[in-house]
Amino acid sequence: MTGETVYPESEAVFNRAGKPVAIIKDRDATLNKGVRLWSDQQVHPVPTIDDIGHTIATSLKAQFEKLNIYKRFTALVSHGAKCLRQTELAFLMPPKLRSKGRFQSIGKLGEWAEKMLHVFAVSGNAEEGSQLAKLRKAFPHFSQSRDFIVRFASTTKIISQVMEILKNNGLDKTTYKQCFELSRKLPRNSKVKKCLQSWLKKHYIIQKNLTALPLPVSSDIIESLFGNFKHIIERSPQADMNRTVLLIPALCGKLTGTTVTQALRQASQADIEGWEKKHIPYTVRKKRHAFFNGGNSQKVGKDNTLKKHFSTA
Known part of the structure; x- marks a missing residue:
């Protein structure tokens, strides 16, 4: 499937169902091209809305995926999950790291890691055979990644709040201000912050030009x-x-x-x-x-x- 094949299929659907007021889509390149080819043929181009979930996932991937500390952290998480699986401590296993679309649910990993920091925040040696000893064996040197985990969890927590607001209430003047204020809490050089603020500005303009109602921004x-x-x-x-x-x-x-x-x-x-x-x-x-x-x-x-x-x- 290519953008050239998506275009006529989209045209056939819209001819039958009616011309859309706007199109919500993910960031798939093929879909993007097909929609763009169709929109370019219209007298008045139809605005496209980039799904907030896919947009945020892309920015999180750009922010963290290539960092060595992130690679070491996820490798440690995967190792620990294997050690805990089918044991009495299986209830403490980390969220499964998906190979596809991993960053769309990465917030759960940040939440889990932050909680585990408190579990490991016990000084001294653990009693042999205790739950803490088993956890330390499954996740060796987990606390050494504290700085990264805190930063990672903070970012994913803010992003989760933003998506909860936008997915449940849509985008309008009120939610725009709420989400923009939340974005200010992200680090100054954060790629996620830059992407989110850019997305908010772009889609708030679309909302004002399109409707007085909150704009749906999720697929x-x-x-x-x-x-x-x-x-x-x-x-x-x-x-x-x-x-x-x-x-x-x-x-x-x-x-x-x-x-x-x-x-x-x-x-x-x-x-x-x-x-x-x-x-x-x-x-x-x-x-x-x-x-x-x-x-x-x-x-x-x-x-x-x-x-x-x-x-x-």
Whole structure:
């Protein structure tokens, strides 16, 4: 998928659903380009809103990821997590460090680390076999990272407060002032501070030009919707993007017996099959069915039958 392919798809959606007043998006380069290409074709360009969660995550990554002290700290955290897993102290394990989107939930790590500093703030030797002794063994020299942990936790705590305000209340004059004041508490040379203040100024202008109401600045709702959908399809032995995408509307809003009955009456099985053939011509299940029923499983390795059979997929 590229920006050039996102553009016509976006145009088709907006032609059917109506031109949006604004577009909330994450910082994905492909999506950014596709939206920009579409917006450039409009008489009046549509404002784009950068999702606050992804924006902050990007700034946190720029601030900390390349620091040696951060690398040592996360390595220590990972080591300690392995030591505590499936032990009596498993309840003190640090939050899991995700390989993808790590900085979107990094605030939990800062909160955990700050609490653990108090746990380790005990002078002298720990009694052999005690919980403190086991923790010190799992996280050797943890307190030596105190200065970094305090700075790291302070930053993530402020950012968590900002996101809670903006995600729950949107952006308007009141929340702009609240968040800008919070940003002043960040270190003067902080990349997170610079990014946040720049984002606030840019989007406050958008809000004033667009609406008197608070401006939605988070894509959490749509991401949560797809998260629920993924949770459902994972129950299948072959999690596949097929006609089950039609479940998504059913996960929105409040359903009543009347709306469900009406939907079932209006959408026949033939309609669903026709829609699937048009929009989802091939799925993993269909490929598997075609492969085994066509007898091609006996020809794998002998020629290019497998490649030819799925060349249109």
